[in-house]
Amino acid sequence: MNIAVCDDQAEELETVTELLRQWQAQRRCPLHFRTFRSAAQLLDAARRERFTLYLLDVMMPGLSGYKTCARVRETSNVPILFLTALGGEDHALRGYALGADDYITK
Numbered sequence: 001m002n003i004a005v006c007d008d009q010a011e012e013l014e015t016v017t018e019l020l021r022q023w024q025a026q027r028r029c030p031l032h033f034r035t036f037r038s039a040a041q042l043l044d045a046a047r048r049e050r051f052t053l054y055l056l057d058v059m060m061p062g063l064s065g066y067k068t069c070a071r072v073r074e075t076s077n078v079p080i081l082f083l084t085a086l087g088g089e090d091h092a093l094r095g096y097a098l099g100a101d102d103y104i105t106k
Contacts, residue, residue, distance in 0.1 A: 002050065003033035006042045006068065007057035007083070012106065013037070016055060016083065039063035043071055051078060058084035 003020065007013045013035045024031045034049075036042040039060055054072060056065035063071075069080050085106045 001029075001031050001052050003031060003053045003055060004036065004042050004046065004051040005033055005055045006036040006039055006060070006065070008037055008060040009057070010037070012057065012083075039065070039068040042068065046072065046076075051076075053078060054080040055083055056080060058082050 005013060005016050005020075007016065017033065017035060020031055020033055023029075034045065036045065039056075040062060042054075042056075043063070054069075056068055058065040060068075065082055065084070069082075072078075072080060081104060083104050083106055
């Protein structure tokens with residue numbers, strides 16, 4: 001599994017990657033993941049590399065997670081999960097409408 005993790009907050013990236021490492025160790029399942037501090041970096045990498053899962057923060061400067069999801073969906077149908085501190089049904093519904101597979105509150 002090749003996972004792209006995108007969050008503009010370094011602390012959040014570290015938390016998510018640590019959880020991925022723990023999951024990998026518990027299940028003895030090889031994971032490869034790359035972290036990105038901006039959606040532009042992620043989209044640039046996605047032109048050259050095939051990701052099998054995207055974990056996206058919703059609120060980021062520049063391109064939001066919503067816009068990033070829409071761009072990924074133009075060329076790929078792999079799972080996309082939003083990871084966000086934003087609560088509320090409206091945010092989740094917007095993510096689902098753009099093609100996200102799940103919406104997880106941090």
